[in-house]
Amino acid sequence: METQDFVITHAELSNKEGMSLQRGMNYRPGDKEYSIFLMSVSPDAPYNDGFDAENKKLFYEGEDVSKREKAQPKEHDQPFFTKTGKRTNNGKFFKIAEDYKLGRRNKPEQIKVYEKIKNNVWSDKGFFYLTDAKYEHNDRENRKTFKFVLEPVSSHTGLSQEEYEDFEFSRRIPTEIKRIVWERDEGKCAKCGSKENLHFDHLIPFSKGGSSLDPKNIQVLCGKHNLQKSDKIL
Incomplete structure (x- = not known):
């Protein structure tokens, strides 16, 4: 993870x-x-x-x-x-x-x-x-x-x-990319809409070649969905 x-x-x-x-x-x-x-x-x-x-x-x-x-x-x-x-x-x-x-x-x-x-x-x-x-x-x-x-x-x-x-x-993740992603995802989890325990997350992990510079590869996730995504990757 x-x-x-x-x-x-x-x-x-x-x-x-x-x-x-x-x-x-x-x-x-x-x-x-x-x-x-x-x-x-x-x-x-x-x-x-x-x-x-x-x-x-x-x-x-x-x-x-x-x-x-x-x-x-x-x-x-x-x-x-x-x-x-x-x-x-x-x-x-x-x-x-x-x-x-x-x-x-x-x-x-x-x-x-x-x-x-x-x-x-x-x-x-x-x-x-x-x-x-x-x-x-x-x-x-x-x-x-x-x-x-x-x-x-x-x-x-x-x-x-x-x-x-x-x-x-x-x-x-550069600050400007975070701002773009935060506004796009409306400050809530992209999966469930939760506004609690949020993280900036790579859709394609950096360790697997994902970019930190492309807003399309970054999303806002809550802790629950971040863990679920990590389990799938592992």
């Missing part, structure tokens, strides 16, 4: 994690053993997040200064420290990435990633490792911004890390 993109509302996301998540970057909320990033690659998204399929990486932009401090946050460098000298979320995660690169911690920070597809529609992307961070001048915006680099966590038994990364990024 192939890994699926689970579709949930923001309320379900918060319930799943046991807390209401409002910020994009969340360092080990509720004393969890992992951190949480909320991301979006929509054209109108406030930050420049994205996937690099060729190099098998996810790029996550840091947070802007609060509007309470600056009326036009996009005109200012993304902050490393607060006014009181404490590290911002940017600063916390930058230090975590640096500590890993410099050998001051044995393992990279594990990040659970949720991607916003459209208003109140989110996709559970699974776990990634925070392996690098940069704080550099953004020529397009004429300011300094953070860029956090995340790589997939290998969890497929029998696959090497490189094999898993190739598999994961090749089978990833």
Whole structure:
């Protein structure tokens, strides 16, 4: 059975994690053993997040200064420290990435990633490792911004890390394809019309040559029909 993109509302996301998540970057909320990033690659998204399929990486932009401090946050460098000298979320995660690169911690920070597809529609992307961070001048915006680099966590038994990364990024359904499929299937299971426990599913599995880039090969299924389909394939 192939890994699926689970579709949930923001309320379900918060319930799943046991807390209401409002910020994009969340360092080990509720004393969890992992951190949480909320991301979006929509054209109108406030930050420049994205996937690099060729190099098998996810790029996550840091947070802007609060509007309470600056009326036009996009005109200012993304902050490393607060006014009181404490590290911002940017600063916390930058230090975590640096500590890993410099050998001051044995393992990279594990990040659970949720991607916003459209208003109140989110996709559970699974776990990634925070392996690098940069704080550099953004020529397009004429300011300094953070860029956090995340790589997939290998969890497929029998696959090497490189094999898993190739598999994961090749089978990833682009956000725009998800939007097209979601609208076409009217946000419900293509088989029974259920709006509960939904997934984006390949009609022809990626492992059998199915495409992640063709909306005709993607459908929305509920958990019941996804399992029935998997049983038939197996």
